[in-house]
Amino acid sequence: MPLTIRDLPKEKYVLPGNAACPGCPETMGLRYVGMALGHRAILVIPAGCTSILQGLMPGNGLSFPIINVAFASADAVASGVAAAKRLLGEDAVAVVWAGDGGTADIGFATLSGAAERDEDVIHICVDNEAYMNTGIQRSSQTPLGAWTTTTWRGKREPKKNMPLIMISHGIPYVATASIAYPIDFIEKLRKATSIRGFKYIHLHAPCPTGWRFDPSETVEIARLAIETGLWVLFEAERGRVTISPFSRPYADRSRRKPIVEYLKRQGRFREVTDELVRELEREVDEYWGLLLKLSEQKVQ
Amino acid sequence: MKRLTLTGNHCVAYAVKLSRVKVVPAYPITPQTTMVEKISEMADSGEADIQVIRVESEHSALAAAYGAATAGVRAFTATSSHGLLYMVEMVWWVAHARIPMVMAIVTRTIGPPWNIWTDHHDIMSQRDTGWLIAMAENNQEVLDETIKLFKITEDPDVSLPGMIGLDAFILSHTVEPVEVPDQELVDSFLPERRQPYVIRSGDPLIMGNVPADLLANAKMRWDVHLGLKNAEDVIEKVDEEWGKLTGRYYGGLVECYRCEDADYLFVGAGAWVGDMRIAVDMLRETGLRFGVLKLRYARPFPSRRILEAVSGKRGVLVLDRAVSAGSAGPIFLDLASHIYSARPSVPVKNVVAGLAGYEANYEDFARIGESFAKEVSESGWVSSPLEFYPGR
Numbered sequence: 001m002p003l004t005i006r007d008l009p010k011e012k013y014v015l016p017g018n019a020a021c022p023g024c025p026e027t028m029g030l031r032y033v034g035m036a037l038g039h040r041a042i043l044v045i046p047a048g049c050t051s052i053l054q055g056l057m058p059g060n061g062l063s064f065p066i067i068n069v070a071f072a073s074a075d076a077v078a079s080g081v082a083a084a085k086r087l088l089g090e091d092a093v094a095v096v097w098a099g100d101g102g103t104a105d106i107g108f109a110t111l112s113g114a115a116e117r118d119e120d121v122i123h124i125c126v127d128n129e130a131y132m133n134t135g136i137q138r139s140s141q142t143p144l145g146a147w148t149t150t151t152w153r154g155k156r157e158p159k160k161n162m163p164l165i166m167i168s169h170g171i172p173y174v175a176t177a178s179i180a181y182p183i184d185f186i187e188k189l190r191k192a193t194s195i196r197g198f199k200y201i202h203l204h205a206p207c208p209t210g211w212r213f214d215p216s217e218t219v220e221i222a223r224l225a226i227e228t229g230l231w232v233l234f235e236a237e238r239g240r241v242t243i244s245p246f247s248r249p250y251a252d253r254s255r256r257k258p259i260v261e262y263l264k265r266q267g268r269f270r271e272v273t274d275e276l277v278r279e280l281e282r283e284v285d286e287y288w289g290l291l292l293k294l295s296e297q298k299v300q
Numbered sequence: 301m302k303r304l305t306l307t308g309n310h311c312v313a314y315a316v317k318l319s320r321v322k323v324v325p326a327y328p329i330t331p332q333t334t335m336v337e338k339i340s341e342m343a344d345s346g347e348a349d350i351q352v353i354r355v356e357s358e359h360s361a362l363a364a365a366y367g368a369a370t371a372g373v374r375a376f377t378a379t380s381s382h383g384l385l386y387m388v389e390m391v392w393w394v395a396h397a398r399i400p401m402v403m404a405i406v407t408r409t410i411g412p413p414w415n416i417w418t419d420h421h422d423i424m425s426q427r428d429t430g431w432l433i434a435m436a437e438n439n440q441e442v443l444d445e446t447i448k449l450f451k452i453t454e455d456p457d458v459s460l461p462g463m464i465g466l467d468a469f470i471l472s473h474t475v476e477p478v479e480v481p482d483q484e485l486v487d488s489f490l491p492e493r494r495q496p497y498v499i500r501s502g503d504p505l506i507m508g509n510v511p512a513d514l515l516a517n518a519k520m521r522w523d524v525h526l527g528l529k530n531a532e533d534v535i536e537k538v539d540e541e542w543g544k545l546t547g548r549y550y551g552g553l554v555e556c557y558r559c560e561d562a563d564y565l566f567v568g569a570g571a572w573v574g575d576m577r578i579a580v581d582m583l584r585e586t587g588l589r590f591g592v593l594k595l596r597y598a599r600p601f602p603s604r605r606i607l608e609a610v611s612g613k614r615g616v617l618v619l620d621r622a623v624s625a626g627s628a629g630p631i632f633l634d635l636a637s638h639i640y641s642a643r644p645s646v647p648v649k650n651v652v653a654g655l656a657g658y659e660a661n662y663e664d665f666a667r668i669g670e671s672f673a674k675e676v677s678e679s680g681w682v683s684s685p686l687e688f689y690p691g692r
Binding site for chain 2: 060
């Protein structure tokens with residue numbers, strides 16, 4: 001039986017009075033984490049937007065146990081938490097909730113170390129494609145051509161492909177998700193909790209503040225990323241790639257919406273040229289080709 | 301009780317096992333390596349019920365220890381020199397989260413150039429972090445103080461982490477006969493782990509989000525200082541208790557050797573205090589009444605005990621194995637500032653020696669002591685309060 005919205009718990013894990021911007025994708029993602037993991041989750045959160053949006057101490061805008069930690073330490077702290085809870089026999093799921101910086105850049109060595117050790121941890125990269133909390137500076141997850149406050153003429157390098165890097169670690173579970181597809185994300189989180197070892201979920205999270213779109217459009221922009229094929233929902237169990245149902249139609253190039261429809265809705269791409277659009281299209285084709293090859297090869 | 305011949309590093313490993321530590325994340329660095337290798341061997345053979353996490357860096361070593369300790373179990377790690385500097389961010393984090401744990405620092409010179417020999421710059425650079433800082437003179441003290449630190453750091457009046465310093469190679473890799481207490485004795489001494497809070501699933505406690513009230517935050521910072529001041533009494537009490545159980549009472553925060561009737565005092569910390577004792581005996585044979593005030597803890601700084609010890613002396617000679625570049629030796633700086641308000645009319649001189657592992661032994665100390673006594677008796681004070689000892 002596929003999961004439906006009626007099966008989801010009613011309990012709220014994101015409370016009124018939190019400090020998120022309007023239209024924030026991270027609060028959406030955190031709601032889904034609550035729905036998926038409930039009382040079992042212990043969140044370890046390195047520096048980032050969620051450091052702020054959880055509200056002011058001694059208040060509390062999120063209803064999870066949370067350890068806020070130094071930027072480059074999250075997966076190591078979670079390794080310690082997981083080890084302690086296993087020894088204490090406590091039913092807990094150690095979850096790192098980190099941004100793209102805490103995952104792919106400053107946090108990368110720690111993430112890679114914990115993954116290689118196959119720690120019993122779920123790492124969620126909530127990817128808003130720049131350092132939003134410090135004021136929209138570029139990260140390795142900022143896409144080619146995007147404006148940030150440190151790339152005024154557009155970023156010159158493509159987005160580093162974290163899901164593929166994590167697959168290369170040989171960990172039991174890697175998945176991508178999008179805040180526009182909560183059921184897909186929740187199902188993946190629940191599957192992750194059933195697997196012992198290191199799990200990595202990369203959650204695409206369009207940020208109205210940093211990407212320059214209206215806060216009412218967060219979900220639409222996220223959906224467009226899927227429909228243009230720019231972001232692909234898939235799972236990789238022990239390296240075996242399965243394209244998730246919501247992305248499957250877009251394996252067929254002709255069914256993808258033009259990338260420019262996604263770009264023109266966002267102020268960060270206002271200076272994108274035709275040449276850049278072609279380059280992004282080439283990137284998308286190449287990525288799909290690789291993913292489909294990975295899924296075919298392993299399925300045989 | 302067993303009598304074994306152990307290196308300082310293995311003393312720490314035994315202390316960790318006897319203290320029933322549950323999680324040890326660590327990253328190797330010379331000369332800490334044999335400590336973690338021994339703990340790993342104890343864990344892999346089943347001799348100790350320890351989960352070793354072989355992390356990819358020192359920053360992660362302390363982060364993982366912090367995670368385990370926050371989640372409710374006794375945790376330990378160890379490092380040295382560059383490893384300690386690499387984890388400094390987490391050193392502050394653990395203390396200000398008020399999470400008790402213990403870390404061993406095998407004191408080693410900081411590069412460049414690469415240098416594995418002892419000096420105290422690494423551990424002394426951590427004085428402001430909120431950790432207790434103990435310094436050992438010999439391997440027995442290494443073992444005893446590591447066990448005691450678990451009790452001291454977990455005391456509800458303290459609730460702060462603590463580090464034990466042992467000199468590279470001089471203690472870490474040199475064997476000495478050591479009395480290893482029985483597990484039953486340590487069990488009767490060490491209570492179940494106590495900590496101010498535990499992060500648990502289902503209990504939505506948030507540690508470390510942004511403060512609404514900066515005064516409340518300021519009070520939290522000051523409370524770390526108060527926790528360290530509280531530790532002064534706890535250290536004395538725990539040392540007395542340990543002394544009753546084992547016959548080894550060290551004097552609490554400081555230990556005095558021939559202090560009472562001394563005219564002059566050496567003040568120092570670490571392995572070379574042993575050489576100071578010999579120098580005292582040598583100087584006394586020449587008619588110069590010296591004593592040693594051994595600093596067992598650099599944090600909390602034992603200002604009251606030091607003031608008592610130096611009052612009425614003709615001169616105090618502080619030997620630092622580190623220098624706060626642009627100022628003076630760290631022990632001297634603390635000592636001078638803490639005794640100043642009591643206006644003791646005692647000259648204090650700082651000699652910085654033994655940097656980068658360069659030998660400074662009892663003969664050097666006898667020489668330094670002799671010239672200090674001469675300087676004080678001739679001029680009634682010290683002409684230059686800070687000197688670098690260039691060796692013989």
